[in-house]
Amino acid sequence: MIKPNELREKGLRLTPQRELVLQAVRQLGHATPEEVAEKVRSTHPGINLSTVYRNLETLENVGLVLHTHLGHGGATYHAAEELTHLHLVCSDCGDIGDAPIESAANFVNTLSDDYGFKTDVTHFAVYGLCSKCAAKAGK
């Protein structure tokens, strides 16, 4: 799943910790730094949380990983190649749904045309009520 060259090509050293962090992010889909650490530790205890933070930052700098803000302050990390969807965050149950980026195409164009604003769709979360909670609230 991880090719040694991926990291070397970016000028990064290939350390076990770094590989594990990248691997965890890829496996988890969405993950907070804490969750990444937990995942990594499940097979390799003793890896320090600050190492996870530093590696997430490093991997983000070279473009292998990205983060998104889902609202509660904490960033959520994704493998760069997996970030092909929007996040629909339910304000009620906290569930995180996905929607294709294309759903926002018109919106992005509008903002670009009207305000010259170039939206980074991968970086924003959409808040609201998921269908389940909306149904509950409707009752």
Next chain:
Amino acid sequence: MIKPNELREKGLRLTPQRELVLQAVRQLGHATPEEVAEKVRSTHPGINLSTVYRNLETLENVGLVLHTHLGHGGATYHAAEELTHLHLVCSDCGDIGDAPIESAANFVNTLSDDYGFKTDVTHFAVYGLCSKCAAKAGK
């Protein structure tokens, strides 16, 4: 600017601190708790930061104030009646632009139709490059 009844009607006591917090939020437009505190203290030093936090929360519970996540973790507060725009947050210069809610109308409808997701437009920030920074980056 503040009617005594606004607070009383909601079942809240009318304390000087509470009035000041509400007033500050209304005057500031967008404001972090820290900024609200600063504003309040400019006329009334000695008001505790935790009082500001508690009042923001209280005022939000009764619907006089709302908060938005602009991404860096901190919430930003608005008077409820002023939240009639989207936030366009520039990832480069940090500038916060506004756009009318209607810009997102199609987008909101799409999400509703396709996923049953009821977007709370007032609660999400849109990330990207503002026109200035996009121009700079283009050079």
Next chain:
DNA sequence: TACTTCCTGCGAGCCCTTTGCAAGAGAATG
């Protein structure tokens, strides 16, 4: 193998926010 540089673990520290507690102040009542 020897060397340079980058990374890691650890601990301390920082920022923002929340909490517990005791004193103080609103507001309803008599």
Next chain:
DNA sequence: CATTCTCTTGCAAAGGGCTCGCAGGAAGTA
């Protein structure tokens, strides 16, 4: 007004999440 009940406040401590400095250790290079 005085009394009383309850909500609020200020203060200080604590919590969560993240960053930083340091010294030892490992990756990559020749």
